[in-house]
Structure formats: C-alpha cells, structure tokens
Amino acid sequence: MSTVHPPHGTSEALLADGTTVELRPLGPDDHRAVLDLHAEGMSEESRRLRFFGVSRNAPAQAADRLCAPRPDLLALGAWAGDQLVGEADCELVDDPPQTAELALAVADRWHGKGVATLLLEHLVHRARADGICFFEADTLFGNQAVHQVFADLGLPVERRYAQGEVRIRVPLEESDERYRSAVDVRGRRADIASLAGLLRPGSVAVVGASRRPGSVGRTVLGKIRRGGFTGAVWAVNPHADEIDGEPVYPSVRALPAVPDLAVLAVPAGAVPGVAEECGAAGVRALVVLTSDLDVQEARGLMRACRRHSMRLVGPNSLGTAQTDPAVRLDAEFGGAFPRPGTAGVAVQSGGVGIALLERLAWLGIGVSSFVSLGDKYDVSGNDLLQWWEADGRTDLALLHLESFGSPRAFARTARRVTRTVPVLTVDAGRSTAGRRGAASHTAAAATPTVTREALFRQAGITATRSIDELVEAAALLHAQPLPAPRGAVAVVSNAGGIGILAADACAEAGLELPELPAELGKLLPSGASVRNPVDTTAAVGPAELALFLRALEDEQAIDALLVCLVPTALCATPGQDPARALMEGPARRRLPIAAVLLDQQVPVRYRTCVDGGMLPAYSDSVAAARALAHAVDRARWLAEPEPVPVDAPGCDRHTARSLIDGYLTAHPAGGWLDPLTTADLLEAYGLPLTTSMWARDEHTAVAAADGLRRLGHEGKVALKAYWPGQVHKSALGAVRTGLATDDEVLAAYREFTEKFGAELAGAVVQPMAVPGVELLAGVVQDQVFGPLVVLGMGGTATDVLDDRAARLAPLNERDLTTMVTELRSAPLLMGSGAAPPVDLAAVRAVLARLSRLAEDFPELVEADLNPVIVRPDGAVCVDARVRVERRPSFDPYLRRLRRPSAAEGM
Template identity: 35%
Template sequence: MPVLKGDLSAVFEPRRVALVGASDQPGKTGELFWRNLASFPGEVVPVTSSAETVAGHKAYPTLRDVEGEIDLAVVVVPAAGVPAVIRDASAKGVSAAIVISGGFAEAGPGGIRLHDELVAAARAGGVRIVGPNCFGVQNCDLPLNASMAAGTPRGGGGISLVTQSGAYGMAIHSLGLDEQIGFAKVYAAGNKADIGDAELLRYLADDGASRTLCFFLESLPDGRAFFEAACRATPRKPVIVAMTGRSVDGVRAARSHTAGLAGSERVWRAAFEQAGVILVRSGLEMMDVARALDSQPPPVGRRVAVITNSGGTGVELTDLLADEGLEVPELSVKLQDELRLLLPPLASPGNPVDLTPVWSRFAELYPLLVDRLARSGEVDAVVPVLLQRSASDERVAMGIRDAVDRLRADGVRVPVYVCWVAPRTSRPNADLLQAGGVPCFEWPERTARALGHAARYGEARAPASAGAVGPAAGSVAASAGSASAGSALGSASAGSALAGVPGPALAPGWLGIDAAAEVLAGTGIQTVAGRICGTAADAVVAADDLGYPVVVKAVHPTLLHKTEAGGVRLDLGDPSAVQAAAAELLMLASGAAVLVQPQVPGTELIVGGLRDPQFGPTVLVGLGGIFVEALDDTALGLAPLNHEAARGLVGKLRGYPVLAGARGAEPIDLDAVAAVITAVGDLLVTTPEIAELDLNPVLAAPDGCVAVDWRILVENPPGQDQERPQDSPRHAGETRRRPS
C-alpha cells in the first residue's frame, strides 16, 4: 500500500524509517530506539553526524543526504536541533516525523519559540508531526516500535490506544504484558503540535485492525471535531475515553444561569454521552472495558448469570452489578430444575448459582454451567467467579475457555467474563483464559464496572434501538447502519425557521428585551407580551391594557438576575398593587424601568444555550424558575438537535415523571418544549454572534409553552480565517506551561 503525503499511514505503516540521532552506544536514547526498531520489517536508516556507521549500517549526516525516499523520521536529538531536522525533512519530502524530544511548549518561553519553529518547518513541507515531547508510536501487528518501550505489547488484538501521557504509554505496555492484552496500535500524542485527537479518531475508526478505540485525554481543544468523529465511529466501534484534568474554568456564573450550570466538565460529559462514547473514571477502567468489548460480543441486555463457589462473593458481585443498573435475575423453575440435576446436593440453582466448595467437581461444573446458562435464553452475560481453589486448577480455566469457543462456533453471542479473586500463584491460569479471549477482571468491583459499561454499550446497539437518532437514544447522529450517520451535525434541524438561513446582524452586548424577543420570534419561540414603562403610572396603564393579574419586573443593565435582586412582583391583581410594586422596583437602580406582563400559568423550565470554547453550540434544559441553581436538574446536548433528540434531553431530567404526568397530573406539552430546545440550538448554530441565551422561566402547559423571561448575550466571534491559537491543536502544545 503506498504511503500518501500527509496521510497518517506514514505514522503507523511506514515502509522506510529514518532514526535521527541514531547511536549504537549503550545508554544513549538513540541506541534504545535503534534496538526497538530492529523488529521493523522495513529498512531503518541511521541519521547522525557523530558516526559514519551505526551497528554496521551506513549513517547519513542529515535527512537531506539519505538516498531514496523516507516515509517516517523518528527524531531523538535535543530540542534545540529539532527545527533544523524538520526543515531537512520538509526538503527531503518525508511524510511524517515522531519527535520524542522534550523541551518545547511545556518548557516555557524558549520552548514555545522552538515549538513555533518546528511547526513552521513542518508546514512548509507538509510533514505530519507526532509530539513533540512524546513516548512514541507502536503498531503491534507490523511490528513497529518507534517508542521508548522495550518491546511492543502482544499483537493480534483490536485495542488501539491514544494517550497524551508518555508515562501512561509505558504503563499500558506493562499492563499488556501482565494481563495478556492484545493491542493493535499505541500512540502517545505528547504536545499535539500537529495531529489532533479528532484526526486520530477518524483514522482509527477506518483502520481494520483497530476494533476498540481508547483515548486517555488530558485536554481536548478540538472537542467539536472529536465529537463529530465519535458520532460517526461509535455505531461501528466502541470509543472509550478517560478524561483527566477536570476543571471548572468554563463556568461563567456571573453572566447567565445557563453558563453557571453548564461547567466545562458537564459539557464534555454531555458531548461524549450524546456521541455514544463510553466515558470511564480511570485508565485502568478504560482498559478493563476495552478488554470486555474487544474479546467478547457485547451483551444485548442487562441480565447476568453469576456462577460461584462462594456465597459471599456472589452476593457482593450481585450488589455491585445492581449499582451498574444490571440485574441477576432468579432463573426460571424449569432451568433451576435442570441445573439441580447437575449440582451437588447443597448447591443453589438460583442466581447466583452457588456450587459450594465441591473442589473435585470444579473442572466439570464451571464449563458445563457456562454452556447451559449462555444457551438458556434467560441471561445476557455469564460471569464465573474463580476463587482460590477454582482459579488454581488449570482444568477449570481450560474448560471455560473451550466452552466459550464452542458457544462462538455455534453462533451463541452471550459474552462470558471471569471475576478473578485468586492469589498471584494462579496467574498463569488467568493468562490462559485471556489469551483465549476470555477476559479476567480482578475482584468483583472491576468486574461489575466493566460489565456495566459493556452492557450499556451493547443495549444501545441492540436491534430494539435501531430507531434511535444516534449511537444512543438522544444523540444527534443517525442510527447505526444509516447511510447518513451524523448528518444532523452539519445543519440546523429540519423545519426550523432558521435552517440554512444566516442569522440576523446583532450588536455586541446584552440585547434589549424587545430586540431579544424579535430574535426569538424569528425562530418560532413564543414570548409573553409585555410593555416597558418608565413610571408607576405608565405601569398601571399597561396593566389595565394587558389584563389582570400581571407580573412587574425591574429592568436595568445591572440587574442581570431579577429574582436575586428582588426585582420581580407576582400576581398583582389591581391598579393599586401595580402602582406600589412599580414604585418600589423603579427605586432599585438609577435609570431603572419596569416590564409589565400578564401572568400565565405553567410548569417552570429553563432552556438555554451557550457557545462552549471546545465543543461549540450547546443547549441546556432543566427545571427552572427561582430554584434553578438549587435543584440543578439539567441536561445538556450539542446543537443542532432534532426533535427526537430534544425530547430525549427532557427525558433525562430527574423531574421528568412530574413533567410527563406522574400520579395522575396532566402532562405538559413535551413536543412544544422540544420545539423550543431545537429552536435554541438552531439559533446558536446559525448565529455565531450569540454567546449565551437564557429562557428562564419557560412556562410549559398541557397545550404549549411560552418564555416569560429571556436574555441574549451577543459577542463578536473570530472569523473563520481568524483562528485563535487556543482553539487549535496545531498551534497549542496542550501540555504548555506558561511562565508565571
């Protein structure tokens, strides 16, 4: 297969590699990489000005001097010399370079200058850069070990890992050896001077060897692009993300309720969920889930059978599975009767199936029960718990492995996971199972967490969910197998008043009440009529015209949150009440006015939107009104959202049963609420000047909904040709530490 200029195949599948900084002197970084590249089936060319040969191979002083084409340069020279190497690579026509060297954007002002020189040199010749300041790259099947690790993890597996941390890449290498994990590719991103996570996700999603995709992220500047790539990848392959460095730096509570509620962590969590990404708490959990999904079919439901010879361990695992939303159902009477004939007298055929400590029969019973339960049709996954006696018997491990092989040969797709609670001396039997494609998870907690993620992933892709809007219910991407997967990402929702239409020209700052209402009306969002008045007398006239009862609100630029400022008076039923309320409110701030509106009934909701720095237009819905922050019952989604996805957001609220008509109450018009959510998302997409938007409250009734308070903040966003450095992984070393 030819290596295309600029294509990432040069990184993962080069034909000819140059090692810049090569050495055969023990203790040198160049010597370590020379040894690591020895298994590469193509040619490795040493480049160094310090010697004429390296390990008997002719060495070249620079990349320009190398005879023939070079697909990939691995650069291990000190940081100060790297820009010159990349200039040589550009002149030579090298497709890609892995820059191992540190001392760039993470090292202060001098390093930032070197970073900029490196990027400029690479762009001049179209050289793709991995790193700098990275662990390297491994293709375990080729094999290619262009990394610091002494050897590649076991190949033949489908797990591909992208990690920003080089040390974590080393840890994964060790884990792969210890737990017989089969990898396809390992990529350590380092400072991400060029290649971003979204591009890597797109490449690996199309890579046949990569079946399960893992990302260990410290930052995600190309968040929107990653989200869109994930929407297209997850219907075909699991995408698992462990995100570190959680922060609240995206919270802007002083500006709007929406911004205060939608902190940066909430936004990326919502984005990952919407895209069908599996979000985990740690790197260890990420690898457990990857093993579960890469080596076994995903469960298609939440019913789990547990086989154990320890009642206490079985009960603990049952509780932990319940914490994950899974169930260990009691088996049918017919199945229990069948199992009772196989089991010793004191054993329990319920679920968990407890064998009791009949050590002499473990090698017979564990494989037999795995087979019977998987074929029963009553469970979606089987978990044999192996403790000291059962784990130390090689025949048990071999029997379970062979039983799983027979299940797969017969087309039975029920997965089998082993809960391993055993001493280290029994570890070879766990290796036997894992090498045979049966994952072993140490202790019930790790087992339950991995199985919970696997079950949710499998359930979302079961045939019953084929009508969902995306990889999981509520996502914006099209269903798995759809020819238009992710198509909803590119335009405003069908039927929107603004679909495909440029937004209005707006002046920066908080829009006035009337101007904001006009913008909302253009999207089909209904607002309550009202009149702004400068005197108490005018307020009384307005109330008489609008009809009682009325609401009177203070209006002033400094009164951003009216209720908190004491600027709202409700249920005013006569002119004298309006006169008194307006007079009080006009005194709250110099130059204040009052807004008079008819009071309307309904359940209070908040619908808002903001433009997240990493993920772009984001919509929020929640239970609203004066308790919005206190209740904190909200759901977020990335815009645009179609109608079904918008209803899905409402369905995520803890208070949803109340909205849907719990205990005989009349339900609100959920379709009308969904239409408002969709319209807010479309407005953000088509009008980039809008930075934040609050509709709080929206009063929802059985026959529609209406916004009774609204605020829109307008800012001047950068033009498409005015990219800000912090928005692009090509410009920002993501581990950059600015001098204090």
C-alpha cells in the first residue's frame, strides 16, 4: 500500500458568499465534530446519498475512519468558526496504482456555498504533491448535487453507469487551463461577495471617534457625515456621550444595529479586542487606521477577522472612499473628498495616496473607489482589480504596491483585467543594485527591478517611475483613443527648436517619427517645414493649424500627434492663438493627440474642447512623449493574440524527480549538482548539453579525450576542473580549451592538480564546440515571485554586456518571441551583414524547456546554462550549473487568503 504524506498547516479561503472557512487536515481531536457533521448536520436523505443507504452506525463509522491516523488516508475539513461544515477525503488503493478513492460530505445548511468544490481544489493540490494521479468515486445516479460539483470542477471527468450507480474517475496529472479558469471564476465570485461590506456598506461605525478636534477618529467621522453617506453612521467611544450633537455608543454591541463596516481608530493594544467584538456582532469588514501593531496584536487582529469572516484593510491605513451615488462614503483622513468618477485607486502608502488624489483632483479625473491598503494584512491589489473589473463603474485602475502576496496570482488577474481596463502602477521599491554575491550569472540578473518589470510586462500593466508620470500617462489613456501599435508620431510645433526637443523626447521614448509628404507644406505659412518635426513657424493661425492637423489625421503613416505650442506676440492678437485649433476641435479624434503648452504652469491638465471632451495638455514635451509611449505599449500588448502556453514535449519528469530526490536525500541541505547529475537532469528535459565525459584522474582524462574522438568528435577538446561548491570556473582558471593531443590533456590535468590540490574532485572532458553566438539561458526561483527565466548574451562577457531579458514562468509563446527581440544584440541572432540568422526555434525550445523544468520542480532554485552556443543549425550548451534545495510544493493559483508575516509572527 502506498503512503500519503501527512499534510501540514492550515489555510483560509472564501466560500461563494464571502464566508471565510479554515481548511485543515482532520485528526483524532476532531472526532466529535466529524460525528456531528454526519449525524446532526446532514439530513437522513443526505446520509442516504452519502452512504448508499440508511444506517444509524454510519456517522460513527465515518468519524472513526476519518479521524484515525492512517498512512493511506488524506482527509481535509472545512471549518466556519468552530463548526465543521464539510469534509473531503481520499484513500489510496492498490488497483489501479496512484489512484485514491474519494468521498465528500457537506452539512445541509451549507449547501450551495461552494464548500465541496473548495475542499476538492485543496485535496487535488495535496494529492498531486503526493504523486496521486487519479481520483475515483462511487455515487448514486440521483445524487445531482455531487454530479454538479464534479461538472463544475474544471477537470476532465469520466463516468461509468451501472445499476443506478455511477463510477466517477478524475485524472489529476494535468493542471490544464480549463481547470485554472474554473478556479478563477469561483475565486472571483467569492472575492467580490466578501468585499461588499467594505466597498458597498449599508452602515458604518467609527470605533474610537474622539471629541478632540483634529484626531483621526473625529476627522473620519466628520468626513463620512459631511460626504453624504447614504446609510447609517454611528460613533463608538466608551468615554463620550455625544459628538457634534450626535449620540456616541459605548461599544459595538450597544449599537442599534450591526454595521456592515467598522473603521477602527483605537490604540494598538485595543485593536484585537475591538476586532473580536466587531466579528462577534456580525460586522462584515474592518478598516484599521491604527499603526505600529506588535506581533501579538497583529495575530489577534487576523484571528478575529478570519474567525468571523471579516475582510480587513490595513492596519496603518489612510482609509477608504466610495463615490458611487448609492453609497458616497468618505472614510479616510486625507484631503478633500475624492471627486466622483471612474478611476479605481489603491495604494499602500498613505502619503502616496494623498498625493495621487490631489493630482487626480487637479487634473479632473474622478475616482470610483479609493483604498489605502496600509500594511496589507488581508485585502490586496489583486482583490481590488477583481472588484473594479465587476463594479460597472471603473474604467481605469491606478495602483501603488510596495509588495506582493502572490505575484503569479496577481499577474493572472491583471492579465485578464487589462484587456478591458488600463492598469497603471508606480513601480515602487526598484533597486539598481544587483545580487553581487550571486553564485551564477542568472542569479545576478534576477534583481528586484528585473523581476518586477517581468511581472508588469507579462500582465500588461503600465509601469511608471513616479506619481507624476503615472498621472501623465493616466491623463492620456483616460481621455484619448489608443494609437496604433506601430507608434509613429507626428511632432508639430510653432517653434523649430521646441519641435526638435520634442522629437528627441519621442525618439528617447521609443517612438518613431516618419517623414511626411512635402505637399502638406501647402497648408502652412511660407517658410514652414514638414520634415517631422513640423515647424509651422510662429505665423501659423488657428485656422491653418486646424486644417493641417486634419490633414495629418488622414495620413496612414501617422498613429499619434504631439502638438507643441509656444506663446508669441502674435498669440496676443485676438483670434490668432494657435491653441484655438486644439480647443475648438473635437477632443477625441481618429488619432490620439497630446498638447504641449509651454505657458502652462502645472505638469498636466485637461483642456475642455468645443465638444465638451478633454484634451490632455502638458507643460513639457518629455512628459507628453512618455505618455504617448505608454499608450503605444498598451496598444501593442492588446494587439497581440491571447498567449498560448509553451509546448515542451518529451520531458521525462519521472527521471528528473528521481535525480533531484536522490541528490537531496544524500545532501539534505541542498547544493550544486555534480556534472554527471546535471547532465542527466538536462537530458531528461531535452536541454542540449554537449557530450560530456567525467574524468576522476589524469589517466581517465586522456582516455575520455580518446573516447570522444572514437565517438566521432574529431579535433580538440576542453578540460574543466570540478570540485563541490565551485563558482565561476573560468574566473578561477579552471578551464583549458583547444587541447589537441593526449600530452596536452595530461599536462592540463596535472596543472589543475598542482593548482587546486586536494580540492580537485575530477574534470569534465568535452569536445570543442563549433563557434556561434554565445547566449546565457537560466532560471532562478524567487521566494515570492516564483521561477524567473533569463536570456542574455553569454560567455565571459555576460556581466560586462548586461544584455538580458527576463520573464516569470510559466512562459507562453509570446514570451519566447519577445525575450529574443528585446535583447539589444538581437540583430546578431536575426542575421546581420554576411552572417546568417541563428536557429531561433532552438533558442525558443531551450527557454520553453527551462520554464517547464522550473515549474515542475520548485526544488530547482538556480540553473545557469552559459554559454549556449547557437548557430544556424541548432544550439548546444557547453557549460551548465544547477542548484537544488528542499522546497514545499506550492500552487500560486490555489484559492486561499494570504497570511502576512507580521500576523504569523515570522
């Protein structure tokens, strides 16, 4: 009989109605709860369907079976508070192997809330980690509820019918897109339901509202009341009777009704107790403004929220705001009430939130909802993206995130949302310092900057470097149509020097400036130039400029317009200001237009056009060009087809698993694989490592060189010294190349012996590779972001050239292409001059197989293939290093609520 490894730990997740349940393995202490579930929580009809008949002993037998520790049984329970509301279990069977018999039970009162499906998702995850490939289950033909659970799961289901019973078989080996999409849909529905109390509350209590003017609680209470909140609002403070003539209640329990939302402005030590009181009363969400909670206070706060199904914003939050006319809630202590509109805003820093709201208000962009995430113990950017996707109001999302709880889940959500809503972020926490102590070139490339950029690029997020740049890009994306993906811009100015500066800004932003037809010059005053940038001269009037801009819109070679206008003495003449050509025309044209008005005092603002629409006007051409570049990048991302997962056929996962497990058994602390194990692992995944022979001494080195010649590798060989823990062998003088004779091989090995002494464990002998373009291909496992695949120029000049592209695994077909084209040295690969192009399909295959290897084995923490020599007829890796460590199985897409380290006391 096979063994199921005992599952460790617990996790919390959301049901379809937003209720939080705890999922954990069942044990002997749960016997009473399991008995109650089957005996009291299920009707006689439910027990008949579960046990295929009516037996008074069935509940007790089920409790005995599920709670007794057994090596062949995996049982999970779902707990709402102290009540066990459902269980799912699988028991290993010998025939067929790698199969487990599945059973489910859910309390009648909890039917229709997604308990069974959630339990199954977590059971699937744990079963896969233990090597279980199939679930099988018997059910009655009339048990429609169970049949629906399997139909909704998203995995393929095989059914066999016989005499009123149905045998169900579910393959678990493949986690296909259909399954992940089904999980996404269920997770989205549960997330949105859980956030209703926070973002669409019917009533609010401010706990800690003080009579002292200027205090946080008093400020928030006043803003809620003055903002016109449509529901009931109450103040809670045991030391006050009234504030501003309104009654104050001593506790949440004393309120006339249960509020949907409670805003906490109490001392840190009081937060856990107040949170528990709110939860026990039935409050659905908390916003905690208090900061500086210690570990015990954080734990108490999270325990109360999870136990009572409350969603939490904060602690250390500035607050939240909802401008929906049906709500009109301003529960934050920033500046003015956010202007109603359609931009969703989420920030971690309160200061950033205040600055962003001020700039948006000045620009005139209204907000649909605003959330200051603070220390982000619970509600995250991922939650808010899903809310904005479904709220029917938000058409622009602005984020400031300093950290990510589950980057891969966030990227998956963002990739879907950005198809319909532009998502912009300030890329906070950038670092230019590489990992200087990294043991491989791949690890050195995986800086925080590179990793975050990969996340944003793959998700289609517009990443900016400052609040000002964020607002500048938002102004254009919010008010203008997208340009064509080509990014060809016509720069028009009434002053030649300013036009040249604008053209330079466009070029630096990656935009193109195509030549314009000479006949367009007939529309402009004498002396004008239409070379692009266009110099209309200061003599241009609004009528001429308007006619010229209309003509440019008809040019198929142009995708966007950048119009720079300088105030001149002629502008003071009534009716002669060329800016009228912009304001008296429509705001939205066929092509997006960005105006640069050098007499403007603010970085960006909207100018109202004759049709009532808004035209973004910038005070600086660099800002306008940058905004246009962000719009072009979004257009390009949207124009690309939906990504197709990469295919890496023929990967031998079983062999690779044996190699990695064997090494970790012998080396529990992990480490760098020896050359032979490295070669075997790469071969199992079809990665093209050159023929390598191991030599333990000078005599076997000579014999290995002779053996290579007999295998058909004519010519010279390379000899590479090896010892455990070796780092950068070339820099240490541990490589000798171009060895043509046995005497040269012998001399090289003896040199290694003299130089490295007892440290030397042996050497690798390889045939000299045919010259080609040298690349670096590798993977590094980031503890938070997951595996990052890196491609760059390789060889000894890797770090000097610093020419790399990176993507988070799993890669898709689009990633395989763009990783190559993004390299500055891409022309070397595409063919330049007399040099033919290299085999790009072979490069793509290396990246695809590295991605699959890293996804399949989280234990593979670092792999460095450098150099990979690519030629027109293929690719071969001549040196590779792989490091492994024990890592728990982790599914980034499994539905669960995040656990902040502060709340866990880590």
